Amino acid sequence: xxxxxxxxxxxxxxxxxxxxxxxxxxxxxxxxxxxxxxxxxxxxxxxxxxxxxxxxxxxxxxxxxxxxxxxxxxxxxxxxxxxxxxxxxxxxxxxxxxxxxxxxxxxxxxxxxxxxxxxxxxxxxxxxxxxxxxxxxxxxxxxxxxxxxxxxxxxxxxxxxxxxxxxxxxxxxxxxxxxxxxxxxxxxxxxxxxxxxxxxxxxxxxxxxxxxxxxxxxxxxxxxxxxxxxxxxxxxxxxxxxxxxxxxxxxxxxxxxxxxxxxxxxxxxxxxxxxxxxxxxxxxxxxxxxxxxxxxxxxxxxxxxxxxxxxxxxxxxxxxxxxxxxxxxxxxxxxxxxxxxxxxxxxxxxxxxxxxxxxxx
Numbered sequence: 001x002x003x004x005x006x007x008x009x010x011x012x013x014x015x016x017x018x019x020x021x022x023x024x025x026x027x028x029x030x031x032x033x034x035x036x037x038x039x040x041x042x043x044x045x046x047x048x049x050x051x052x053x054x055x056x057x058x059x060x061x062x063x064x065x066x067x068x069x070x071x072x073x074x075x076x077x078x079x080x081x082x083x084x085x086x087x088x089x090x091x092x093x094x095x096x097x098x099x100x101x102x103x104x105x106x107x108x109x110x111x112x113x114x115x116x117x118x119x120x121x122x123x124x125x126x127x128x129x130x131x132x133x134x135x136x137x138x139x140x141x142x143x144x145x146x147x148x149x150x151x152x153x154x155x156x157x158x159x160x161x162x163x164x165x166x167x168x169x170x171x172x173x174x175x176x177x178x179x180x181x182x183x184x185x186x187x188x189x190x191x192x193x194x195x196x197x198x199x200x201x202x203x204x205x206x207x208x209x210x211x212x213x214x215x216x217x218x219x220x221x222x223x224x225x226x227x228x229x230x231x232x233x234x235x236x237x238x239x240x241x242x243x244x245x246x247x248x249x250x251x252x253x254x255x256x257x258x259x260x261x262x263x264x265x266x267x268x269x270x271x272x273x274x275x276x277x278x279x280x281x282x283x284x285x286x287x288x289x290x291x292x293x294x295x296x297x298x299x300x301x302x303x304x305x306x307x308x309x310x311x312x313x314x315x316x317x318x319x320x321x322x323x324x325x326x327x328x329x330x331x332x333x334x335x336x337x338x339x340x341x342x343x344x345x346x347x348x349x350x351x352x353x354x355x356x357x358x359x360x361x
Contacts, residue, residue, distance in 0.1 A: 020208025060225025161259030170214030
């Protein structure tokens with residue numbers, strides 16, 4: 001019986017992967033005939049642009065389609081609630097898709113869509129972040145006027161964080177895959193079987209897109225894909241905290257460390273420079289790494305190599321925190337210490353990187 005169950009879920013994962021891969025490839029082909037799939041031509045001249053040619057920005061369609069299909073394969077015990085969750089997620093996905101198709105949807109409106117989608121989840125399922133493992137704050141989390149605003153802040157922030165790190169081929173999708181696999185392993189250790197399957201279904205859905213996206217960047221996640229991935233993963237983390245009392249909130253923060261750290265760095269950077277909080281720039285970590293590769297090793301004319309190489313260089317740093325989160329999934333003190341250690345390493349490395357580049361030049 002156990003073997004048949006494994007075969008069943010294996011076929012489900014394969015089908016989701018094939019669907020995401022096929023749709024990603026089809027969208028690349030269709031983009032030659034439907035220019036709208038490439039978004040606006042201004043994307044190439046925007047401040048944060050890291051690419052030199054118009055590329056379909058609708059990879060989120062492939063991933064969200066696979067997510068919708070995953071509803072059919074969801075464990076019976078969570079099928080109804082998972083369906084409601086995907087319906088709420090659809091609000092954020094479609095708002096992001098409008099931006100990807102060339103319609104002007106401001107970052108503020110996309111962030112409001114993330115907040116609105118989270119409010120829908122809370123209304124439909126009646127849950128929010130149960131604990132943070134911060135003693136004084138945890139005593140107040142059961143009260144809606146504390147728990148709900150904090151949940152909205154965290155889920156919208158992580159959704160936006162994935163959009164911020166989506167600047168070079170494969171980085172955001174690799175981060176999402178590693179986070180989903182890490183959550184699946186944490187859920188397995190905690191005995192939360194339903195999340196094991198849900199998180200793995202998300203991982204294989206993203207992997208289908210990743211195969212087309214990396215290393216040559218034939219298709220991008222777009223805002224719909226990036227926001228949706230961050231949103232889904234943030235709520236998966238909340239679901240683990242709700243259903244696995246032993247799981248540490250700090251361990252799950254390690255799982256999502258990279259987009260959270262990049263978001264906090266962007267907030268600090270923009271507040272210090274006295275620029276708008278939502279203003280784009282070219283100072284994210286992946287942008288600095290790619291610039292360093294171009295200046296110090298490859299030359300400025302080899303961006304087609306520097307772009308995917310940036311993801312390869314950053315991969316150990318992106319994957320390391322989730323690995324520590326898996327190992328210390330129920331050890332709050334150690335997980336908290338690891339968050340502080342990775343945070344110091346992250347911000348210190350960012351601070352000294354420009355100095356090293358100038359020294360090299």
